[in-house]
Amino acid sequence: MGQIKELNLVSGPSSPQCTIRHEAPAIVFSAGGHTGNLFHAFNDGLIPLFITASSFYPDGDFIIVVSEFHDWWQxxxxxxxxxxxxxxxxxxxxDNATHCFPSATLGLIAHGFMTIDPTLIPTSKTLMHFRDLIEKAYTQNPILPSPPLDPKPERRPRLVLTCRGNDVSSRRILNQDEVIQVMKEIGFDVIVFQPNRCTSLSEAYAMLNSSHVMVGVHGAALTHALFLRPRSVFMQVVPIGTEWAADAFYGRIAKGLNVNYLEYKIRVEESSLMEKYGKDNVLLKDPSAVQKKGWPTEIMDIYLKQQNVKLDLVRFRKSLKSAYLMAKKFMHKER
Structure with missing residues (x-):
């Protein structure tokens, strides 16, 4: 938040001479803070911008005015x-010009983590309407077409596994090769998706919008679940100590988009934290007790920056079979 500049509103009888006079009103907000993280870019910026625009300018006739503007963000x-x-x-x-607007809205309205409350918007918009906007954005002039779907009813469901690179120290699936093999044995065509800051959202949309299942460990990459089609399947692997965040951040996406949602909550034996702290440590035995007073940085760092997962293949196979049945049902409705 230290990166976010404060804007001063000055009221007085005189004002600078207008260099550019606009007929449309302005929405003024910051693109600073944590917007380099995909989750925060949508949760703190794009979804609140959609809420604010839908609340005050439902005709879409407004001008975006940005503080802490970055070329990469645009x-x-x-x-x-x-x-x-x-x-x-x-x-x-x-911009050194003096811009004049008939009116302006400063700051953005948010309804909570990854959610839109239609009762708070005059036009009753929902997260599904935001997803419609995403679809419009990436299908008007798509960079890549969606991969073709085999029309035969016996085709295999397409599963996208989001993963973190080897250069990332936390929340990696340590037995990923074995996990992928199990996915294939169950009947999935598996696509490994390793996004980074340079990943094209148009390409990501084309891939996920044509897939049937998305699986990944809790993290910013799961924000791509916004690209899933309604009634597809979304499985979140939930590391120890991230239960509340898993539901608040990504469980709400699934609910808002009518996506079939599964959580695979790992056990202590599946967490790399067991080797460091021991299975009887309160950090592992009772994370909710540790987090009763909040989520200070030192606690957050343990669960988010020190933890990897080694999935129990027998137990995880059962969850994948449930996802497979849901995916086949979804495929049947596609035809």
Whole structure:
């Protein structure tokens, strides 16, 4: 939050002479903070921007005015931003002109983690409407077409496994090769998806929008679940101590998009923390007791930055079989 600048509102009889006079109102907000993280980019920025625009300017006729503007931010989310507003973006730090607007809304409205409450918006928008906006953004001029689906009823469901690279020290699946083999044995075609900051959202949308199942360990990459189609399957692997965040962040996406949602909560024996702290440590035996007073950085770092998972293949196979049955049912409705 230290990166977020405060804007001063000054009221007085005189004002600077307008260099550019706009007819449309403005929504002014910051693209700073943690927006380099995909989860925060959507949770703190794009979804609140959609809520704010739907609340005050449902016709979409408004101008985006951004503080802490970054070229990479505009480039990465360009398609979504263009659907939200037809006007060019005004970047405060890069523009020396004096812009005049008939009115302006400063700051964004949020309804909580990854959620949109239709009762708080005059136009009754939901997360499904936001997903429709994403679909419009990435299907108007798609960079890549969606992979073709085999029309034969016996085709295998397509499963996308989101994973973290070897250069990342936490929340990796240590036995990933064995997990992929089990997925294939059950009957999935498996696509390994290892996103990074440079990953094209258009390509990610094309892949996930044409898939039937998405599986991944709790983390920012699961924000891509916004690209899943309703009635597809989303399975979140939940490490020790991340239960509340798993539900608040990504469980709400599944509920809001009518996606079949499964949680695979690992046991102590499946966590790398057991080797470091021992299975009887309160950090592993009762994470909720540790977190009663909140989630201070030192506790958050243990669960999010020190923990990898080694999945119990027998137990995980059972969850995958449930996902497979859901996926086949979804495929049947596709035909």
């Amino acid at each position: 480039s990465k989310y360009a398609e979504i931003l263009k659907v939200l507003s037809k006007h060019p973006i005004v970047a405060l730090e890069k």
